[in-house]
Structures are given as structure tokens and as C-alpha cells.
Amino acid sequence: MELWVLFAILAAAAQTLRFAVQKVLAGGALSPAAATWARFLWSWPLALVLAASYGVLTNAPWPVVTPAFVVFGMLGGLFQILATICTVSLFKTRAFAVGITFKKTEVMLTALVGLVILGDVIPAWGAVAIAIGFVGVFLLSDPPKGGSLFNRAAGIGLLSGIFFALSAVTYRGATLALNTGDPVLTGGVTLAMVAAFQTAVLAFWLAWKEPGQIRATIAAWRPTMVVSLFSLIGSWCWFAAFSLMNAAYVFAVGQVELIFSLLVGWLWFREKLTLREVWGMAVLTVSIIWVAFLV
Numbered sequence: 001m002e003l004w005v006l007f008a009i010l011a012a013a014a015q016t017l018r019f020a021v022q023k024v025l026a027g028g029a030l031s032p033a034a035a036t037w038a039r040f041l042w043s044w045p046l047a048l049v050l051a052a053s054y055g056v057l058t059n060a061p062w063p064v065v066t067p068a069f070v071v072f073g074m075l076g077g078l079f080q081i082l083a084t085i086c087t088v089s090l091f092k093t094r095a096f097a098v099g100i101t102f103k104k105t106e107v108m109l110t111a112l113v114g115l116v117i118l119g120d121v122i123p124a125w126g127a128v129a130i131a132i133g134f135v136g137v138f139l140l141s142d143p144p145k146g147g148s149l150f151n152r153a154a155g156i157g158l159l160s161g162i163f164f165a166l167s168a169v170t171y172r173g174a175t176l177a178l179n180t181g182d183p184v185l186t187g188g189v190t191l192a193m194v195a196a197f198q199t200a201v202l203a204f205w206l207a208w209k210e211p212g213q214i215r216a217t218i219a220a221w222r223p224t225m226v227v228s229l230f231s232l233i234g235s236w237c238w239f240a241a242f243s244l245m246n247a248a249y250v251f252a253v254g255q256v257e258l259i260f261s262l263l264v265g266w267l268w269f270r271e272k273l274t275l276r277e278v279w280g281m282a283v284l285t286v287s288i289i290w291v292a293f294l295v
Contacts, residue, residue: 007241012257014234032088036214037202042228044195051188063180072103072174076167077198083163090156105161107251136284166245175243186238
């Protein structure tokens, strides 16, 4: 098994558990923004310490931070904040596994983002696969009690996928700009610097718009530290994988998260899926894997 494949599987497992805990937090005293802040609050100092320790133990030189790394990292951090808030908000309206599947539109949308930002041409069969993916999204967008096909949950899910796709492309740009030659060190340094930036940005937002949520997040330090721990593991592995392989292939392996999320939804949240949702997830999964391997 290639190293980047292992990183992608570990990242998907950690991310599934992190979203499960955030679903619990979002159903309690924390707002979606505060639940998102929780994933950065405790992780960045630990990532910095671990990355520095790894550099000392391996005698690896500390990487030079370039302007390109800063720009790509800040953009990726902002896109990820918006994507995570959308995902946590989605958990309030749909089942856990369906919410994760909505989020996984990031994989097929990465092809579109790559075309716009990097000039990657999408082949005809790739366009067909994307169209099939949107059929899956429409199947999933049916609200639990009927109503319009174009509903709030569908919009939030698509926004989440768009923002996660943008963050993946810019994060890969950041890891390539850092260029340490060591995926573990690259992942750790990128994570520490990006998470520190995200913590500051969200702290400013919460202090301005939701001041009571800062106190509530700190008071809930036990579950939020669990969120940060899984976030640390997941993000570090994603960044390491991005430094080794194209984001489309990393995401293709990361589709194992869909299986993990189904298991978590069934075993933890005791959720049941409708036949329409099962078909929607199946169609969307086929499209996602197809697009990922065609890019």
C-alpha cells in the first residue's frame, strides 16, 4: 500500500469521528460557528509542538515559509471554515450519513474547481459522471416530510461541497509551496500554521457576533478537545497525502468515509435511511468515484 493511500484512509476515519462529535455539539449549546472553532482551538498548538519535535528527532530543517504558502494556506483556511459551518448546519436538518454524502460532492466539484483555477480539462465522460452526481444530489435533496426538491438542506450541502473543493485545491498548493520533501513534516507545519490562522479568524467572529459562544466552547472543553484531536489526526493526514498525490486521487480513496459514516450513523445515532436516500447515496458515490479516477 502506497503511503498516500494510508494517509487518506486514516484521514477519512478521523474526520468521520470528528463530524460525529460535532453533530452532538451542534445539537447542544454550541452554534455551528462555535462547533467549527472547537476543531481548531486545541489542535494548532499541539500540531506545532509535534511538528517541531518531529523535525528535531529526524534532523529535518524547518521549512521556509514562502508568500505562495501563506496565500494558499489562508485561502484554504477560510474556505474550510465556511465548508465546516455548512456541514455542521446540515446535521441539524438531515441524518448523519446523508449529511456526509452531501459534503462528499466536494469530490466531483474538485474537477470543476481544477478547471477554473488550474485549467484542467474535463473529458466528456467526466462531464457525464458529474451530471450523474447531481442526479444523486437531487435524490438526496428530498426533505424528510416532503416539499420542494430545491430546499435549504440541498443548498447547504452543495455549498459545503464547493467550499471543501476550493480548500482542497488551495491546500495542495500550500503543501507544494512548502516543499519540505517529507510528507509528515509538511503536513504538520501546514496544519499548525493554517489552524492557528483559523482559530484567530473564528475567535474574532465569535467575539463580534456570538460572544457568549466563546465561553460556552471553553466550558465544553472535554468534547471540544476530542473534536480537536480527531481534527489534528485527520487534517495532518490529508495534508500529508496532498503533498504526495493529486487531490482527486486522494479524495477517491477518501470515499471510504461514506462507509464509515453509515456505520457511525447506524451504531451511534441509531439512524435509519429511506430507500430514496440509499439510492441517492449510491448514485452519488458512483459519480464521485468515477470523477475522481478520471481527473
